Amino acid sequence: MKDLLKLENQICFPLYAFSRELTNLYRPFLEEMDLTYPQYLVMLILWVEKQQTVNQLGEKLYLDSGTLTPLLKRMELKGMLMRKRSQTDERMVIISLTDAGEKMKEKASCIPGKLVETLGLSIDELIQLKKIVNKAMKR
Amino acid sequence: MKDLLKLENQICFPLYAFSRELTNLYRPFLEEMDLTYPQYLVMLILWVEKQQTVNQLGEKLYLDSGTLTPLLKRMELKGMLMRKRSQTDERMVIISLTDAGEKMKEKASCIPGKLVETLGLSIDELIQLKKIVNKAMKR
DNA sequence: CAAATATATATTGCACACAATACAATTGTG
DNA sequence: CACAATTGTATTGTGTGCAATATATATTTG
Numbered sequence: 001m002k003d004l005l006k007l008e009n010q011i012c013f014p015l016y017a018f019s020r021e022l023t024n025l026y027r028p029f030l031e032e033m034d035l036t037y038p039q040y041l042v043m044l045i046l047w048v049e050k051q052q053t054v055n056q057l058g059e060k061l062y063l064d065s066g067t068l069t070p071l072l073k074r075m076e077l078k079g080m081l082m083r084k085r086s087q088t089d090e091r092m093v094i095i096s097l098t099d100a101g102e103k104m105k106e107k108a109s110c111i112p113g114k115l116v117e118t119l120g121l122s123i124d125e126l127i128q129l130k131k132i133v134n135k136a137m138k139r
Numbered sequence: 140m141k142d143l144l145k146l147e148n149q150i151c152f153p154l155y156a157f158s159r160e161l162t163n164l165y166r167p168f169l170e171e172m173d174l175t176y177p178q179y180l181v182m183l184i185l186w187v188e189k190q191q192t193v194n195q196l197g198e199k200l201y202l203d204s205g206t207l208t209p210l211l212k213r214m215e216l217k218g219m220l221m222r223k224r225s226q227t228d229e230r231m232v233i234i235s236l237t238d239a240g241e242k243m244k245e246k247a248s249c250i251p252g253k254l255v256e257t258l259g260l261s262i263d264e265l266i267q268l269k270k271i272v273n274k275a276m277k278r
Numbered sequence: 279c280a281a282a283t284a285t286a287t288a289t290t291g292c293a294c295a296c297a298a299t300a301c302a303a304t305t306g307t308g
Numbered sequence: 309c310a311c312a313a314t315t316g317t318a319t320t321g322t323g324t325g326c327a328a329t330a331t332a333t334a335t336t337t338g
Contacts, residue, residue: 003187004248004251004252005183005186005244005247005248005250005251006183006187007180007183007184007187007199009251010183010251011255011265011268011269012161012165012254013180013183014269014272014273014276015154015157015158015161015268015272016158016161016162016176016180017200017201017276018154018158018272018275018276019154019155019157019158019159020158020201020325020326021201021275021276022151022154022155023155023325024326026151027326036293036294037155037294038293038294038295039293041146041152041155044144044145044146044149044152045146047144048142048145048146053316053317054316054317054318055315055316055317060146061146061156062156062159062160063294063295063296064295064296064297065316065317065318065319066295066296066297066298066317066318066319066320067294067295067296068317069317069318069319070293070294070318070319071293071294074293085317089303089304089315089316090302090303090304090316091302091303091304091315091316091317092303092315092316092317093316093317093318105144108144109143109144111144112143112144112148112149113143115151116150118278119275119278120274120275120278121271121274121275125271125274126150128267128271129150129154129268129271129272130150130153132260132264132267132268133153133154133157133268134153135259135260135264136157136258136259136260137153137156137157137160139257139258139259159295159296162295162296163296166296175323175324176324177323177324177325178323192286192287193286193287193288194285194286194287202324202325202326203325203326203327204286204287204288204289205287205288205289205290205325205326205327205328206324206325206326207287208287208288208289209288209289209323209324210323210324213322213323224287228285228286228333228334229286229332229333229334230285230286230287230332230333230334231285231286231287231333232286232287232288
């Protein structure tokens with residue numbers, strides 16, 4: 001029986017290391033747009049949705065307000081998006097893109113392709129990977 | 140042609156979210172031992188290797204000294220390990236477990252099993268997952 | 279052997295993550 | 309309608325990650 005308490009026998013560690021490696025792979029492309037990877041994920045949502053509350057962003061990204069609030073404030077400072085309290089329910093903050101934020105979409109369009117290229121995995125492997133991870137996330 | 144700039148079409152985002160979810164799944168088990176997930180990874184190495192320099196730990200975990208130094212100091216404060224400069228080369232810091240640190244191994248032995256159970260993936264899927272991730276990491 | 283170079287760790291600064299808590303606005307209930 | 313419970317965001321504190329820089333020690337080279 002092999003020792004499960006060995007780094008090389010771990011399944012979660014490769015995923016953890018790979019996840020960090022992924023944000024490192026995105027970094028050079030995102031730096032050109034002054035975005036971090038989590039900020040890029042926010043932009044992905046806003047390029048489609050136009051209006052999102054902090055809570056809606058958090059549900060989609062699995063992040064809470066303790067992470068999102070300062071992140072969104074930094075993006076607001078950079079002029080990419082606006083934060084405005086809802087008129088109808090003042091507990092909510094509505095996030096929406098500025099024109100500058102909208103314009104970034106075009107520049108970002110090449111990023112997914114570049115990343116897949118860098119990863120060097122086949123389409124089949126990517127589909128497999130996504131399928132398995134999605135199953136585990138659905139617990 | 141589907142829009143690659145949509146969150147639901149991303150392959151990296153599920154991996155990123157899943158990686159965070161994994162450390163959340165470990166948290167309840169590790170809290171009993173006063174460990175975080177990265178600290179647990181350090182312990183996995185030291186339970187096998189006995190002596191490791193900061194650099195050796197960093198190579199195995201893909202982490203740099205800016206991350207490891209404070210992390211190891213916190214673990215030293217908790218009495219799990221010792222940090223001592225090498226006599227032969229004073230640039231190096233040798234990390235080794237205390238008796239208390241050694242003893243934690245027994246309590247940790249059940250963790251890998253519990254995690255796999257929680258994940259709810261088949262052995263085949265786990266092997267697939269590890270194989271694909273390892274391939275991508277080897278670029 | 280002295281000076282340049284390389285190596286190993288530490289420090290600093292910034293950006294996440296997340297638990298715990300706080301707080302204001304809203305909703306549900308008697 | 310008062311008021312307790314809920315909801316949505318913000319704040320605080322701790323712990324990573326990582327780039328850039330600093331510092332001390334070794335090693336290489338002329």
